[in-house]
Amino acid sequence: MRAVTVTADHRLTASDVPEPIPAPGEVLVDVIAAGVNRADLAQAAGSYPPPPGASPLLGLEVSGRRRDTGEEVVALLAGGGYAETVAVPEAHLLPVPRGLSSIEAAGLVEVAATVVSNLVIEGGLPAGAYEAMPGTRPTVLIHGGTGGIGAFAIQFARSCGARVLTTVGSDEAIATAARLGADRTWNRRTTDIFDAVLAEGGADIVLDVVGGSALAGNVRVLREFGRLLVIGTLGGTTGDLDLGALMARRARIIATTLRSRGVEDKARILRRTHELVWPMIEDGSIVVPVQQVLPLEEAERAHAVLRDGGHLGKVILEVR
Known part of the structure; x- marks a missing residue:
């Protein structure tokens, strides 16, 4: 064959x-x-x-x-x-x-299974961690909003009732992410993403394809009981982790793969x-x-x- x-x-x-x-x-x-x-x-x-x-x-x-x-x-x-x-x-x-x-x-199927296993099964969307907070609309930060995973994740999270924040690699892609359903989108090349997310109140769930170089910033934007889901290492496999910040938020870091x-x-x-x-x-x-x-x-x-x-x-x- x-x-x-x-x-x-x-x-x-x-x-x-x-x-x-x-x-x-x-x-x-x-x-x-x-x-x-x-x-x-x-x-x-x-x-x-x-x-x-x-x-x-x-x-x-x-x-x-x-x-x-x-x-x-x-x-x-x-x-x-x-x-x-x-x-x-x-x-x-x-x-x-x-x-x-x-x-x-x-x-x-690969992107759908990856997003569901992380946002829903591991991340608690749309129930899970939010069952104790009825009426609360969770905020999800998705890195790489116009890639295969990101484009699907924006639509899925929005359909589950989440408020969606995302990052893209160009000004032109901002409008694309908005059409997919993102509430706020930033060009990661021209914006301090983590300051921008904090200005929006932080995130309950972060879906991250970057890895090590984004670790400290991702932890910084987590809300109380937040979950950081690492599914890629485009920015390296190691990074700085402030355990104090993680503990103060009672947050979790979950790293997953689907293939194995x-x-x-x-x-x-x-x-x-x-x-x-x-x-x-x-x-x-x-x-x-x-x-x-x-x-x-x-x-x-x-x-x-x-x-x-x-x-x-x-x-x-x-x-x-």
Whole structure:
């Protein structure tokens, strides 16, 4: 089958590789399209190896057709999506939402599961920490508001009733974030983000893709009982932590990944994601912005779009 592999010098190249053999509990999915994620760039660079037992190929999410039933599905993967066929646990499949094309659907499940697992399951949105404060509208700060995760998270948090603050990389992107539903947006290149967030009263939940360099500022803007959810390390893996400030706020820092979770843990997250997100997709509350669709063989170009930044939503590789 056709696939994209990574060379010894970290280039992406089209190759012929054996078709995967499904393990017990897995099914084969013939891939229509694959979503491109920053984790793919890290793996290609040699800094994010796949979990034990996962496919060595890139790709954490696809849309496609179950070979056994012909049903159109989306699949959450630990690897293998940049290929014509994937083997995936049946529990990690969800139907394509009504009204969403197969191309758009390829960029949905990984971001949706990441956002739900962090904002809802770990962060307590829309209930959790706020059950003791009826009538309070939680404030969520989302870093990187026009990327794949950020564009989805803004819409989801807004649909859950949150007040949404976000950061972007240009003045032009401020209007884009507003259209997605952000209440306040700042250009991180020209604004002291954390002073601006404090002027807005701080945040109950922070969804952070930056990591180390933003750690101190993120803690500084947390409200009492706030939660900082770290899902990326674009700004490094280490930073300064004021434990006194964290303790005074009775706040939490939670760092998560989705890829390396066990089969049942992922299935639990996907059930919650299906319950919450699919109705929002189907009634138009959430759209899946797609920046660019490229053929599988142009995966290198797709990665360059993410490296360059400034994109809105997802980059998709079309396989069939």
